[in-house]
Amino acid sequence: MLVTDKKQGLLSYDLQGGQQQFLDVGRINNVDLRQQVRLDGRSIDLALATQRDENALVVFEIDAEGNLRDAAHIPTAQKRIYGLCLYQPVEGGLEVFVNDKSGTYVHYRITADGDGYAGEELRRFKMRGLAEGCVVDDRRQRLFIAEEEHGIWALAADASVADQPHPVLPVGQHLTADVEGLAIYYGQQNNYLIASSQGDSSFAVLDASPPFSYRGSFRIGINLGQGVDGVSDTDGLETTALDFGGAYGEGMLIVQDGYNQLPDSAQNFKYVPWRDIARALHLPK
Template sequence: MKRILIPTILSLLLASAGAAEVPASLKGAEELATLPNGAWLALDKRGLRLVGSDGRELAVLPLRGEQLDLRPIDGGALAVVVDSNAERLQPVRVDTRAGTLAALPVLPDTGFGIEAACMYRDGQQLDHVFLVAKDGQAQQWLLTGEPHLVRRLALPTGVEGCRVDDAQATLFVSEEEMGVWAYGAEAEGPSARTPVALRAPWGKLKEAVGALAVLPGGLAAIDAKGALLAWRRDGANWRAVQPRSLGAQGRVAGKLLVQTAGEWKAPALPIVMPRMQTEPVARAGDAADDPAIWVHPGDPSKSRILGTNKKQGLLVYDLQGTQTQLLESGRLNNVDLRQDVRFGAERFDLAMATQRDENAMVLFTIDANGSLAEAARLPTGLGDIYGACVYRTPEGGMDAYVNDKDGRYEHYQITRANGRFGAKLARSFKLASQPEGCVADDRSGLLFLGEERRGVWVTSARADQPATLKMVMPVGPLLHADVEGMGIYHGADQSYLVVSSQGNNSYVVLDAKAPFKVRGAFRIGMDPAKGIDGASETDGLEVTSANLGGAYGRGMLVVQDGFKRMPDGAQNFKAVAWEDIAEALKLE
């Protein structure tokens, strides 16, 4: 199929809107893009040309190029074009005030011929580019600062073109002979696709689609016979509309089509940067799950982060993210710990994790240097053990709460007799549907429970109290299902509950006491300078207010990251300084 070029879309749209013609000096261009002040970028046989609003040529960058795209920056634009001879992406700094084009360092070799390229500006206002091969290989690169390979994708074969709607974080690709697909452009997430418009017999498209252009609220394209097509987002689906109904009016519409910068909106939630990431777990796929934090009693810098690997066992890391220990205890899901737990004259630091093959609790002792040893396996009455948390009672002992996917909770009192640990069932209760995350507040005696599809509940953590459940925060505008990991931050004057809102890759913070005032939510972004990607699809988390030194003087939040990027790899855990969260949400 012959490539369908953007000027065709531009000419059709401008003609349909009764707008002025493209300057005569640009009519031979193969690809065009408009700039904020009325200037133009044009790709033709001479190279990339910068042309003023009066049609006068201002600068030329000689190359044989294709796949022009850009995003506005102060004083001009950052543009990308594929050097067809070298098969490398060439970024270009466009300065409309000085009338210059400056070639920036080319991206490293992708290892494939580039068939399509398009830019994306994310919620942190970092610039990315998607590069797609004819056989469906694809890569997402970060352009801001030093280029980084963010992730690899598998896209359809025969991709003719791509464009990104920044506001909706949506990547559109046109597949030869098939139609148009929409993918998530955010690196922190799965590359699932939905159809926008497909050819018969799968859809109503009559012709193949080539070039694409983003419009506010939708997408436009041109088919093989030159017809202008448009679609509007309708919830999770798309419906065909007339191009004018997307707001395409005159020259403004033309600029949106060829510039494809999208309708930029500031991110709804503040973004905080990770300070550290752990080494990846030793198993691929959905493996890492839940962290816990052990604070060294004498030297906080020697504290440890525990993390479960659902396919292997329990991992231990130092505060720099280096793995110090692996305990191959099997399929461990959730982990929690308490320090200085008293059993008569004996004192222990204890961690407890759920073992899914045995439907058991596994107890670990932690010595003064932060080394763990398995101490006991304690059976439960559950058929599909899942989440867990522990509570240090006012008397100094430890209770454990474990749940089942069917909603059941069992509350055990950990015992110690004749040098052995045991467990005594104290009470049972049930949520209506699947839980996982929970956390007990040792200060207040409250137990918070997450019901994945419904929200956060609270009840008494005490074994001698009834398990009367009260809804604290339902799933809604801020908290998105699944409700996952939970942790409690104990400040000097205020304690906060932190909850993983997995459905929108964010973390909600609310007071840990009635009336449970919501303080806000945030996301964890990527830090290109440190080479640390963001966090998404978080299962478990933990937070401490202990002074761990340095950036963690006010404590640390540790979260499981569902997608390891920059580059792709096995899952790991990310650490965030509480100071950064407090600043972002204006916490006390």
Template sequence: MISSQSFPARCLRRLPALALAAALAAGCSPRTNLATVVAQAETTPIPHAGDAADDPAIWVDRHDPTRSTIIGTDKLGGLAVYDLAGAQIQYLPDGNMNNVDLRADVLLGGQPVALVTAGNRSTNHVAIYRVDPATRMLVALPAELAPTIEIYGSCMYRSAADRRVYVFVNSKDGTVEQWELLAAGERFDAKLVRTFDVGTQTEGCVADDQLGRLYIGEEQIGIWRYGAEPGAGSTRTLVDSTGAGRLTSNIEGLALTDGPNGGYLIASSQGDSSYALYRRGDNTYVGSFAIGASASSDGVSATDGLDATAASLGPRFPHGMLVVQDGANDGGNQNFKLVPLEALPLR
């Protein structure tokens, strides 16, 4: 999934943070003034070799944030759950999971649960789970969400107006479907409420529950902002683009996080192994950064999915965390890298 504009992954994987800036200036990337951060931890590699790891989601344990977890997709086999040290505590071989998302406090059977959705490309449906807060494990829920399109990417949205929960599903031909999740006792049904066309291949998406927005990465073109409510239609605004913009195709993972100045949108610019930051409110570009190597972790290249939280997660990540997929993990299968949120050039 790397374009001809990309630079070798070795430019990032083995370079410490200080050396990375010099390498980038020497021609490994067209980006200038690129900030560099390092990961504080990394997860156990995904069980399958090759291009397998894809997208993470962060579950925050509000009662004891140190017990928070990372849920990561294995697009060749299932879902993995990791603790904040990166150790795998669960693996579900449930199919080729591509993207994963989570919303806390969704009512199921009259009780609030942390709801997890993942696009299962083996069965072409959206798998639905809840997090068991006692064990931190995922528990599969009976559900019926089978898109009419071939599923590729997916993400969740909860309306601030009426608390209804939706899943957006997109396909390689650019079609997007919006499905409303309907709790029926201890299970979920789903209803198709909207369909629109982005244009060409999409995958990464993220919805802003507070502002009612949906961001979608059209991989070769740019990041689009749509309304997230079912009646929003196909009206859209271009946030940033490849070519004359600040992104290098493919445009992959998208995430939102709270923070100064209203919070941020974070995008994976996969073609040059960098990440772009935008203000959450007006989507003004803030800057870009890369993740270099440290004494405890190799650097990161060719990221697919990512997620972020500004919640304090205890001593390891007191100000929040960014989790990114690493497309070329040194010495093993692909995995996920964990970066302190305060290390990012947020301003």
């Protein structure tokens, strides 16, 4: 698991919550990763993060043992850089959507050669308000954006497709502002979009394909037996359907917990078996 300490840098953890690595790279805000990225004639695992002191993208190379290396800092056009999400086109390469606090998104293609990494701007567009959280469905070339005070939007991830953001789920009955982190769970037959409804500390689940049907919401409660408190005020999250064994045989959801209360301490992260979510909401696989 890769997480950002927004005042210090990037950290990695194992499935038991043990810290594996810390990279002192400054005020990192958001991070995303893709594996087996084809760039410059090679296949490589990469993570990218927004660096707020430099208004830049930090590129981390990841080796076969999961160790990260600070490989490059790419300048951006943003004045107050904020969030990002990656897009891995089926034809290869890597692209990134980067936003700032004005609601402006800039879409870059990441390039690489013997001199390092660079970013080529493909397009830019603006949301009405702050929109930090986003995720790309690589399989369907669709970008989802969480506009914090208004709701979830979608548009084509392919820059060659003329498209504008269209609404998926507004703030209201199923979402309470701020709308924050987004993630996609790829099931055997069904794929789901998960969103952090930060205002009421719940999580909404929708079909990841049109018409984006709402499947239900859940909260993550206290586990006294394990001495784990409930989850509240979640910002970032991630999910995977990979089989990690045991309780995580159908994958997992990882969420940031804004208030850690057993005992009272700094915010942390919680692991939730996907099978528990699927069972609670009666989600088909």
